[in-house]
Amino acid sequence: MTYVKPMFRHPDAPVNGLGHTRQVYEGGLSTLCAGCGHDSISAAIIDACFELSIEPHRVAKLSGIGCSSKTPAYFLSGSHSFNSVHGRMPSVATGANLANRDLIYIGVSGDGDTASIGLGQFSHVVRRNLNMTYLVENNGCYGLTKGQDSATMDSGSRNKKGDLNQYSPIDLARLAIEIGATFVGRSFSGDKQQLIPLIKAAISHRGFALLDVVSPCVTFNNHADSTKSYEHMRQVNAPMPVDFVPMREEITASYDAGNTCEVCMHDGSVVRLYKHDNDYDIEDRQSALQAAHHYASEGKILTGLLYIERDSEELHDVLDTSRRPLNSMDEKQLCPGSRLLDSINAGLR
Structure with missing residues (x-):
C-alpha cells in the first residue's frame, strides 16, 4: 500500500491566472476518516485559492489541536505552516501577522479548540480585528478522544452512546458578531457551491473573518439523533446563496431588484447574495443577530454571509505599524x- 499521491495530471487541466493547475494548491493525502466533512473543507480551500490565483507561498496556515487542526497538511503544501498548542492558535497568528503583514493568514480550528480551551483567545483575536480568515470545522464532538460532546453541541442532541446533551451550546457565529467581528459567515461542508465563494470573500476581507462550518464527524456524530449529522443539516439548512466576483471580472447584476444584496469589498471585488428576507441587513449587527436567532428558534440554521463591516480598521491600522513588514528590518531599524x-x-512618567 502506498500513500504517495500520483504526480500525473491531465495535460489539458485548467490553469488559473498565474498559470498554475489545481495540483499546485493540494497537500498531502488525508488520514482522516473517509467521508469526514473536514476533507470537503480542505477541498473548498484548495478551489478558492486556485480561483483567486493566490501564490501558495503568500499564505500562512495555522492551527491548534484536534482533527480539524490536522487539515492544513492537506492543502497548500507550498505555503508557510504552524501547528500550535491546544487553543493557542490566535496568539501565534497575531505574532506572525504583526511581524509580516504581507502574508495571507488562514487559521483552521475546531469547536473544541475554539469554543472550549481556546474561547478566551478566540474572543480577543476577534475584538482586535486581526486581518485573517478563521475557519472553525464544527462537528459538535471531540473526535480525537472518542466523541465526547463539545461546547457547540446543541441542547437535546444525542451522542453516539445515546446520552442526551443538557447544556446550552455556544453559537460561535453569533458570539463573533456580538463581540466585534467584521465578517461572519456560516456554511455546511456538504454545500460546496456556498462554501467556496464564502472562503474567497473571507480571504478578500480586510480584517477578522470568521467562517463557522458545520462539518459532520462520520465516526462519532453522524447518527439520526445528532444535530451535526449530514442528514440533519440537509433538513434544517436555510442557505443564503452566495456568489463572489473578483475585481478583475466585470461586475454585473443578474437578479431582480430587491432579491439580492451586492457588497463591494475594499479591493473592488463583490460579494453577491440572495436575501431570504429583505428586512435582514447583513451590515447591521443587531439585524444579523436577530436573523440568526429567528432561524434558530424555528429549528433551522441560517448559512451564508451573516454579517460584514466593509470599512473596518484592522489591527495594523489601530497600532499604526510600519507598512514595511518587521521581519524585513534589521536590528538597527528595529531598535x-x-x-x-x-x-x-x-x-x-
Whole structure:
C-alpha cells in the first residue's frame, strides 16, 4: 500500500491566472476518516485559492489541536505552516501577522479548540480585528478522544452512546458578531457551491473573518439523533446563496431588484447574495443577530454571509505599524536606541 499521491495530471487541466493547475494548491493525502466533512473543507480551500490565483507561498496556515487542526497538511503544501498548542492558535497568528503583514493568514480550528480551551483567545483575536480568515470545522464532538460532546453541541442532541446533551451550546457565529467581528459567515461542508465563494470573500476581507462550518464527524456524530449529522443539516439548512466576483471580472447584476444584496469589498471585488428576507441587513449587527436567532428558534440554521463591516480598521491600522513588514528590518531599524527609549520612558512618567 502506498500513500504517495500520483504526480500525473491531465495535460489539458485548467490553469488559473498565474498559470498554475489545481495540483499546485493540494497537500498531502488525508488520514482522516473517509467521508469526514473536514476533507470537503480542505477541498473548498484548495478551489478558492486556485480561483483567486493566490501564490501558495503568500499564505500562512495555522492551527491548534484536534482533527480539524490536522487539515492544513492537506492543502497548500507550498505555503508557510504552524501547528500550535491546544487553543493557542490566535496568539501565534497575531505574532506572525504583526511581524509580516504581507502574508495571507488562514487559521483552521475546531469547536473544541475554539469554543472550549481556546474561547478566551478566540474572543480577543476577534475584538482586535486581526486581518485573517478563521475557519472553525464544527462537528459538535471531540473526535480525537472518542466523541465526547463539545461546547457547540446543541441542547437535546444525542451522542453516539445515546446520552442526551443538557447544556446550552455556544453559537460561535453569533458570539463573533456580538463581540466585534467584521465578517461572519456560516456554511455546511456538504454545500460546496456556498462554501467556496464564502472562503474567497473571507480571504478578500480586510480584517477578522470568521467562517463557522458545520462539518459532520462520520465516526462519532453522524447518527439520526445528532444535530451535526449530514442528514440533519440537509433538513434544517436555510442557505443564503452566495456568489463572489473578483475585481478583475466585470461586475454585473443578474437578479431582480430587491432579491439580492451586492457588497463591494475594499479591493473592488463583490460579494453577491440572495436575501431570504429583505428586512435582514447583513451590515447591521443587531439585524444579523436577530436573523440568526429567528432561524434558530424555528429549528433551522441560517448559512451564508451573516454579517460584514466593509470599512473596518484592522489591527495594523489601530497600532499604526510600519507598512514595511518587521521581519524585513534589521536590528538597527528595529531598535530605536537608548536616547529615544529614554525620551519615550520619560513621556510615560
